[in-house]
Amino acid sequence: MQRPRILVIDVDTDFVEMVKMTFEPYFEVVSALNRNEGMEQAKKKAPILIILGYLEPRGTSFQVHNELRENLTTKNTPLVVVDVCAEEYHRKGWRRYEGLQMEAEDYVSRPLEPSDLWEIVGGILRRTAKQEPADLKEVANRMEDVLKEIDRIELMLTR
Template sequence: MKKVLLVDDDVDFCEATKLLLDSKGYEVVLAYDGKEGLGKVRAEKPDLVILDVMMPEMNGYDVCVVLKADAELKKIPVILLTAVDQAFFKTTYTRAMGLMTEADDYIAKPVEPGELVKRVEDLLSKK
């Protein structure tokens, strides 16, 4: 069973998304801020991380940078998730931040449940 770590400060979103991914046969681990997320990556060694960008303590970009700088952890695919203005995110983020953080995919919130599942499946099958 593949393990997915979802890091998002929105507890409601985490809860609902966990139900969704559970139903698709994933083991879902939750974390509610950047620091906790980073700790859980190290402790749980998930197969994939879904990272919200705007979070307290440590934001998603920073968490991603740390992950991708780690020789062991950088193999874990990361999907960035953000509610920032969609077009802004796509054009500015993917070129500037995307290169720096080397995230494997990004999704603009609000995300269609089917779309999220598809992206997760795609990344895990690539691995």
């Protein structure tokens, strides 16, 4: 069975790598470092979820968001917006209230732990799977198993 795809669009290569390391055994993670590449990948690769982070210049993430929501291929694809950390708002000209106005399934700020991102994505895919075909339900069930395994490992590590 082909692994479902997640697309991450962000200029921060460290963040992109963290997403890949978090999801790759279970998902194919496709990445884009700019607007044009992100839109091309979103249309061509048909991801089951898009993680949209910070893009330059200022306002590009909003452009991508609008284009994703207006495009027939991507308008119903679940979207997670990952904000810059609060210390960077002023330097990057980012305003949190603007980001909160985006139509996204979730809106989170950095720093972000891989396990937190996993739970966010898992929750979205579980909700989406209730409305989608059986293959997405299988993905959601697999994510549920992995979440249980993460909980088990965290419990062992805290002992």
